[in-house]
Amino acid sequence: MTVPEPRASAPESTDPDWSEEPTPVCPEDLSEGTWELLRAEAKRAMTKAYVPYSNFPVGAAGLVDDGRIVGGCNIENASFGVTLCAECSLLSELFMTGGGRLVAFDCVDGEGNTLVPCGRCRQLLFEHGGNDLVLNMPSGRAPMSVVLPEAFGPDHLAGAPSGHEAKH
Numbered sequence: 001m002t003v004p005e006p007r008a009s010a011p012e013s014t015d016p017d018w019s020e021e022p023t024p025v026c027p028e029d030l031s032e033g034t035w036e037l038l039r040a041e042a043k044r045a046m047t048k049a050y051v052p053y054s055n056f057p058v059g060a061a062g063l064v065d066d067g068r069i070v071g072g073c074n075i076e077n078a079s080f081g082v083t084l085c086a087e088c089s090l091l092s093e094l095f096m097t098g099g100g101r102l103v104a105f106d107c108v109d110g111e112g113n114t115l116v117p118c119g120r121c122r123q124l125l126f127e128h129g130g131n132d133l134v135l136n137m138p139s140g141r142a143p144m145s146v147v148l149p150e151a152f153g154p155d156h157l158a159g160a161p162s163g164h165e166a167k168h
């Protein structure tokens with residue numbers, strides 16, 4: 001089973017098996033089938049990568065709590081330091097398609113092998129998935145609380161004293 005292509009490549013509407021909507025996925029059901037869908041999307045996204053300098057394409061896919069699957073690829077730049085990781089474009093798609101919380105995440109290299117998110121991207125993913133986001137890592141599936149333990153996040157800012165009300 002594959003994740004549908006964007007609408008721009010939609011076949012004739014006479015195809016009874018085709019739907020404009022993404023394949024529905026139950027976020028509570030992190031079955032092998034769900035992980036296969038994520039892997040398929042990560043591999044598809046990887047083929048879109050812009051990597052003329054490193055030739056190291058990366059694809060990422062995330063399951064959203066409403067069942068959507070969003071993807072992203074890395075996008076390099078001649079000014080190397082501003083290169084975008086695949087997780088960056090994944091989060092752009094997350095917000096451009098309605099937002100929500102990430103519940104599962106997968107990432108692949110150019111060979112389709114499982115890849116770890118870099119340190120910065122663990123922080124990016126934590127913001128939108130929290131400690132319960134399940135990541136497919138080379139060593140196995142693990143929650144974000146293991147992948148990025150004791151993470152700094154929105155709760156720290158919410159609990160911080162503000163301005164002159166700061167504790168003495």
Ligand SMILES: [Zn+2]
Pocket residue numbers: 085086087117118119120121
């Ligand atoms: Zn990264």
